[in-house]
Amino acid sequence: QMDLMTGAEIENQTSVQKFILLGFPGTWYFRISLAVVFSIMYFLTIIGNMSVITLVWTHPWLHTPMYFFLCNLSFLEIWYTTACAPKAIGVMFGKSQTISFTGCILQLYFILSLGSTECLILAVMAYDRYLAICHPLRYSSLMNSTFSAQLALISWLGGFLAISVLASLISRLSFCGPNIINHFFCDIDSWIVLSCTDTSLIELVTFIISINVLLGSCAITLVSYIYIISTICRIPSAQGRQKAFSTCSAHLTVVTIWYSSSIFLYVKPSAQNSLDLNKIVNIFNTIVTPLLNPFIYTLRNKEVKRVLEKAI
DSSP: OHHHHHHHHHHHHTBOOEEEEOOOOSOHHHHHHHHHHHHHHHHHHHHHHHHHHHHHHHOGGGOSHHHHHHHHHHHHHHHHHHTTHHHHHHHHHTSOOEEEHHHHHHHHHHHHHHHHHHHHHHHHHHHHHHHHHHSTTTHHHHSOHHHHHHHHHHHHHHHHHHHHHHHHHHTTOOBOSOOEESSSSOOHHHHHTTBSSOOHHHHHHHHHHHIIIIIHHHHHHHHHHHHHHHHHHTOSSHHHHHHHHHHHHHHHHHHHHHHHHHHHHHOSSSOOSOHHHHHHHHHIIIIIHHHHHHHHHHHHOHHHHHHHHHHO
């Protein structure tokens, strides 16, 4: 009879379909304060990125490949932070801490897909700057509107297709016991540690995708900037060097912040034990970087700054 009861309990446990997001530990006042900060940052992220898209869309002289890719990045950032922030704010307010299995899969899929797409778009932007600085006379013929649209489309399709394989594998997991996710969203490390099935294949696939998408795009960006910096150093006038560097300094700042946190989170052979540290680093990826991007590009780009001043 005990064996039958145990079997029944296990059968019930394997049908766990709802999870509880733990969020951040601490007092009620701390969590509410954090929720307010997240809400303000989310609001500013939406306003900032929408402003960049509107400025570029309404000013014909900004209709160039560089600003086309910037619009793609801003559009992506709006959805990237939206996939995470509203749910995280609800968790910290204590109003919507539960999430279904399907909801977890969808959130994980969109966050990872949009994150992968961002890696590819940042690499494309680095290649665009390489052509503009290293091959200025042929730039308009090499990076025409058709080619830039194709690069953007490949980035979006590549990001979403790469994660489709991983999402398909994760959807087959079964969960037998604890249903508390130690995170403020359905992060892959915090979720798969709860599974009672073998996750070694998923961890391997995650590692392979991370190597190809993250390190591959990072390598393209790094090589592009090696050529860019070497070309800038050969410009005879200091004013010319400053002008050339100003066209890529904003992108370089964003790239440094994004890749340093993303490589820490995803380029590893297995799930890290320090899930609390992952939560802190994830704040940079999902909340801070989407907020900083429009401000970095606005403050460090003279053309956007002039257009913004005229608009104001």
